[in-house]
Amino acid sequence: xxxxxxxxxxxxxxxxxxxxxxxxxxxxxxxxxxxxxxxxxxxxxxxxxxxxxxxxxxxxxxxxxxxxxxxxxxxxxxxxxxxxxxxxxxxxxxxxxxxxxxxxxxxxx
Amino acid sequence: xxxxxxxxxxxxxxxxxxxxxxxxxxxxxxxxxxxxxxxxxxxxxxxxxxxxxxxxxxxxxxxxxxxxxxxxxxxxxxxxxxxxxxxxxxxxxxxxxxxxxxxxxxxxxxxx
Numbered sequence: 001x002x003x004x005x006x007x008x009x010x011x012x013x014x015x016x017x018x019x020x021x022x023x024x025x026x027x028x029x030x031x032x033x034x035x036x037x038x039x040x041x042x043x044x045x046x047x048x049x050x051x052x053x054x055x056x057x058x059x060x061x062x063x064x065x066x067x068x069x070x071x072x073x074x075x076x077x078x079x080x081x082x083x084x085x086x087x088x089x090x091x092x093x094x095x096x097x098x099x100x101x102x103x104x105x106x107x108x109x
Numbered sequence: 110x111x112x113x114x115x116x117x118x119x120x121x122x123x124x125x126x127x128x129x130x131x132x133x134x135x136x137x138x139x140x141x142x143x144x145x146x147x148x149x150x151x152x153x154x155x156x157x158x159x160x161x162x163x164x165x166x167x168x169x170x171x172x173x174x175x176x177x178x179x180x181x182x183x184x185x186x187x188x189x190x191x192x193x194x195x196x197x198x199x200x201x202x203x204x205x206x207x208x209x210x211x212x213x214x215x216x217x218x219x220x221x
Contacts, residue, residue, distance in 0.1 A: 031207045041197060043212035050207070086152065093206040096142060096165045099152035 002027045004100035006087055012106045013077050021072040021103045023087030031090035032063050033097065034072050038083045046072070046085075077107045110136060113213035115200050121219045127188040130216045134181050134202030140164075141183040142210065143175060146197040155198075158183055159205055187218075195220045 003026040013019055025032075034046040047054050051065040058077075063070040074081055084104050088097040114133040122128050134141050142165075143155040154167040158177035175185040181202075187194055201212045 033210060035212075041215050041217075043199065043201075045209050045211055048209045088152075088210075090207070094164060096154040096157055096167070097210060098154070099144075101151045 002029070002089060002091055002098050004087060004089055004098055006085075006100035006103050008103060009101070010104045010106075012108065015077060015079060015107055015109050017077050017107075018073070018075045019077060019105070021074070021085050021087075021105075023070040023072070023089075023100055025068050025070075025087075025089045027091055028068070029065065029089040029091055030093065031097065032070055033088050034061055034070070035086045035088065036081075036083050037086065037102070043086070074105075077105075079107050079109055081105060082107050113200055113202050113211055115198075115213035115216050117216060118214065119217050119219075121221065122190050123221050124190055124192060126190050127186065128190060128218060129184055129186050130198055130200075130218075132183045132185075132200030132202075132213060134183070134200075135211055138202035138204055138211075139181055140203045140205040140208075141177055141181065142201045142203075143183070143185050144199045144201065145169075146199055146215070147195075152199070155185065190220045192220050194218065 005024045032050045036044045047061045053062045058075045060073045084102040086102045088099045140159045142157040157165040161177045172188045177183045197215045199215045201210045
């Protein structure tokens with residue numbers, strides 16, 4: 001099946017810093033989503049982005065489908081950004097999302 | 110609009126027992142997926158239901174089963190619980206196809 005690799009596995013940032021999280025995948029996909037899991041376990045959908053670039057406040061994401069990677073940018077990080085960020089992909093509309101192992105982000109004041 | 114609702118939030122069972130978890134999707138969503146999350150294996154897909162039919166199934170033993178009702182609510186059942194079944198079980202809903210997935214808060218199952 002499709003492989004999803006996320007890097008870095010862990011990241012510690014000072015509040016106000018910027019960061020880039022990467023997601024590589026092993027096959028062509030037509031569905032790619034980014035999620036944030038907060039310290040209480042709730043998974044929040046950040047972006048549906050099988051290709052192109054999207055922005056939502058301090059967060060933005062870019063997927064280069066032809067090169068099989070996606071990037072999540074976090075600017076001016078806040079302590080509330082802490083948690084685990086997951087990338088998930090699917091190769092077709094009727095196949096389930098496969099999740100990467102995540103990037104654990106800790107933002108310290 | 111209410112989000113995905115999972116009940117119960119926490120559950121403690123002993124080995125050999127069975128358990129049923131419930132999930133109510135976002136209104137209008139016809140697809141419900143279940144995932145198991147553990148520290149060692151991460152998020153693993155269990156199964157997906159769409160309009161009461163199982164559309165996809167992950168690589169889990171037959172002790173794990175599910176169903177979906179006509180109102181799109183879904184249940185999953187785990188029979189003959191094992192210690193390794195201790196995990197956070199997450200339910201997610203979507204409109205179906207290539208649509209955004211929305212997760213519930215999960216059920217934390219502990220098997221003693």
